[in-house]
Amino acid sequence: MKTRITEMFGIEHPIIQGGMHYVGFAQLAAAVSNAGGLGIITGLTQKTPQLLASEIAKCRALTDKPFGVNLTFLPTVNAPDYPGYVRAIIEGGVKAVETAGNNPSSVLPFFKDAGIKVIHKCTSVRHALKAQSIGCDAVSVDGFECGGHPGEDDVPNFILLARAAEELTIPFVASGGMADGRSLVAALALGAEGMNMGTRFIATQEAPVHDKVKQALVAASELDTRLVMRPLRNTERVLTNAAVERLLAKERALGANLKFEDIIEEVAGVYPRIMMEGDMEAGAWSCGMVAGLIHDIPTCKDLIDRIMAQANGIIRQRLLALAG
Numbered sequence: 001m002k003t004r005i006t007e008m009f010g011i012e013h014p015i016i017q018g019g020m021h022y023v024g025f026a027q028l029a030a031a032v033s034n035a036g037g038l039g040i041i042t043g044l045t046q047k048t049p050q051l052l053a054s055e056i057a058k059c060r061a062l063t064d065k066p067f068g069v070n071l072t073f074l075p076t077v078n079a080p081d082y083p084g085y086v087r088a089i090i091e092g093g094v095k096a097v098e099t100a101g102n103n104p105s106s107v108l109p110f111f112k113d114a115g116i117k118v119i120h121k122c123t124s125v126r127h128a129l130k131a132q133s134i135g136c137d138a139v140s141v142d143g144f145e146c147g148g149h150p151g152e153d154d155v156p157n158f159i160l161l162a163r164a165a166e167e168l169t170i171p172f173v174a175s176g177g178m179a180d181g182r183s184l185v186a187a188l189a190l191g192a193e194g195m196n197m198g199t200r201f202i203a204t205q206e207a208p209v210h211d212k213v214k215q216a217l218v219a220a221s222e223l224d225t226r227l228v229m230r231p232l233r234n235t236e237r238v239l240t241n242a243a244v245e246r247l248l249a250k251e252r253a254l255g256a257n258l259k260f261e262d263i264i265e266e267v268a269g270v271y272p273r274i275m276m277e278g279d280m281e282a283g284a285w286s287c288g289m290v291a292g293l294i295h296d297i298p299t300c301k302d303l304i305d306r307i308m309a310q311a312n313g314i315i316r317q318r319l320l321a322l323a324g
């Protein structure tokens with residue numbers, strides 16, 4: 001399937017694996033890229049630019065296909081060494097970057113000069129338009145369903161993608177709630193030129209996370225996510241567990257007085273414990289409502305082949321037969 005996204009990134013299928021903290025290592029990114037999608041290494045999971053440079057080199061050894069790096073701009077007090085990460089990406093010869101969080105205007109000129117294509121992930125039409133106006137090549141439009149940070153507008157993808165299609169001229173992919181061939185066809189129908197998946201890619205053979213994380217996704221239903229940190233205007237969709245329910249109880253009790261320090265135990269530094277050690281009650285971890293559509297743990301290749309076969313089948317058989 002050819003779209004402006006497959007052409008832009010030099011990939012076979014219009015499927016991107018979004019950056020994921022402590023999930024997006026070289027092993028997963030390479031598996032997605034080898035399967036014809038665009039795998040993405042999560043930049044900030046690597047503690048230093050030097051470590052990111054080695055992760056990029058590792059990915060290059062695992063695939064000769066294009067892959068990207070995610071650079072997330074976080075609302076943190078001690079900003080990471082962003083110039084160092086940008087250098088590691090450029091010197092590593094990476095050709096695609098997924099930016100997320102804040103406006104990427106400070107890093108964009110460096111990537112542009114290096115011929116790197118930038119896809120900015122955002123959760124509203126106004127941010128997508130901003131990304132387009134500053135020169136991003138594409139956007140990933142992340143609906144309210146998504147795992148991670150859905151923003152504060154709460155617009156689900158049926159509306160958000162159609163609105164994005166009304167306003168944007170650069171290509172965009174649908175992100176949030178995407179799981180299978182049905183998602184891809186729906187995304188295309190709404191005007192997207194591909195899809196970005198996060199949660200679905202965690203439940204794959206190659207995702208380098210503890211098996212308990214994958215099993216938790218298979219067991220979860222679409223009712224099992226919660227929104228945390230809304231009072232801090234840093235809303236995150238996570239899978240419920242005892243720590244998440246404790247966090248929500250604190251939010252209810254403290255109301256407008258809630259501060260980050262009050263919930264630090266449930267959110268800070270918990271990713272390595274969950275993703276690597278499988279300590280499933282350690283804290284809050286991002287997970288989309290799409291968990292309800294995850295029933296197995298295939299290889300990335302099987303997953304992507306299945307998505308493309310299902311999408312092509314829906315278009316050729318079901319939709320063509322329905323057309324008047």
Ligand SMILES: Cc1cc2nc3c(=O)[nH]c(=O)nc-3n(C[C@H](O)[C@H](O)[C@H](O)COP(=O)(O)O)c2cc1C
Nearest residue numbers: 018019020021100146147148176177198199286288
């Ligand atoms: C465990 C997990 C960690 C994530 N970490 C990041 C991150 O560090 N940076 C980022 O831009 N997005 C992050 N995301 C968001 C994904 O890249 C993607 O936008 C989102 O998962 C799409 O929604 P879906 O989960 O419904 O597919 C994360 C998502 C998950 C599930």
